[in-house]
Amino acid sequence: MDLSLDLGLVHISKTVAECLKEVAKVKDVGQKLSKLDDYVNRLEDERRKIEVFRRELPLCMLLLNDAILKLKGEALRYKELNDRAGVGQGDGIEEEEGEMMNKKSWMDSVQLWKIGDSNQMDSVSEPKQQRSEEEDDRSTCENPIQQLPTRGGAFMAFKPTVGCGRKEEKEVVSQATELSLMTPSPPELVLAPSRGSIQQVKVQTTKPQPPASQLQANKKQRRCWEPELHKHFMNVLDELGGPHVATPKQIRERMQVEGLTNDEVKSHLQKYRLHIRKHTTPSAGPANGLWTPKYEGNNRDDTPKPKVLQSNMESESMGGFSRSSNEGESMEGGDEKSESHDSSKGGTEKVNNEGREIDVWR
DNA sequence: GATCGAATAT
C-alpha cells in the first residue's frame, strides 16, 4: 500500500490535507473509500493512544477528532457519490473539488493554530460548526455544551423524583453540571452557570506549568452542588432519616446520580452538617430552616425549592429543618433516633452514630 | 477492608 501516512503530530495537519488530495486524485470511488477508511483508522488509533492523556492534550484530541471527522465526512460523501454514481458524476466531482478547497482552508486554520497564534481557540472552533452531522462520543474535550442535549443522564434519572415543573434553563444547568461530572473537561475550561444560560468560560490557570497540569490531571474534577442536586440530596437525606442518620453510601446509592462518589456525598454531607450545627444554636435556628449551597450564579430567589421539598416530603424534610430551632435536642432526643430505626444499618452502628452525635452536637 | 466523621488542604 502507498498509505504512507505520517502521523507525527507535528505534521498532522499537512498530512491530512495531503491525504485528502491524494484521495481526490484516485478515480475509483471504492479505492477512495478504502483509503479514507485507512486514514481514519490510523487516526482513531492515534486517538486511542492519547485518550488517556486527553486532559493534558485536549488540543491534540481536538485536532485528531477534527481530522477524523473530516475524513469520515469525506468518506460519507464519496459513498453517497458512489450510490448515485451512474447519474450525475460530473456535478459530484465538481463538488468534491470544492470540498477539497474547503479542506485546505480548514487545514490552514489548523496550521495557524499550531503555530501558536493567540487565536488558536477560534481557529480551531470554526471547523467544529461544520461537523454537526456526526458527533463523536470521544470528543469530550472540546465543547461539552454542544453535546448536552444529546445526553440524557443520571441527572435526568432523579428529576422525576424531584417532581417539580422545571424551567428549561434549569434543565440546561443541571445537564451541564451532570456532564461536568461525567466527563473530564480540559483543565482550562469550566462550566459556569450564569443567569439561565451556560457559558463556557476560559479561566486563566494561575499555574500553567507543565507539572502543575499533570497534577491537575490527577485531581478530581470539582463537583458543583447546584441547587437541583442539593435538593435531591436533601430529599434523599430525609428519606434516609436525616443528616445525622443517613450515611454517605446510603445517600449516594439512593440518589442514583451517575458519577457521584461516596467521597463527594460525604464531603457535602459534612458541609451540610456543619452548616446545621452552625445555625442550630438552641435559641435561633436558620431563617427558613432550609440550607442550600451557595454557588456561583446561584439565584436562589427564583428557584421554588421549598415547593419541591414540600411537595415531595413535606412532613419530613421541611418539618425537620424548620423546627431546627431546637434541632440540637431533637437530634439527640427522640426524633432522629426513632427514624434511624428505618435505616438498614444494624443497631451497633446506630449506637455509634448516636454516641458521636452526642459528642459532636452538644 | 469498607465505611465513617473530622480535620486539613486546595
Next chain:
DNA sequence: TATATTCGAT
C-alpha cells in the same frame, strides 16, 4: 467558601 483529600476510628 466550597469541595477534595487525608487520617484515625469503627
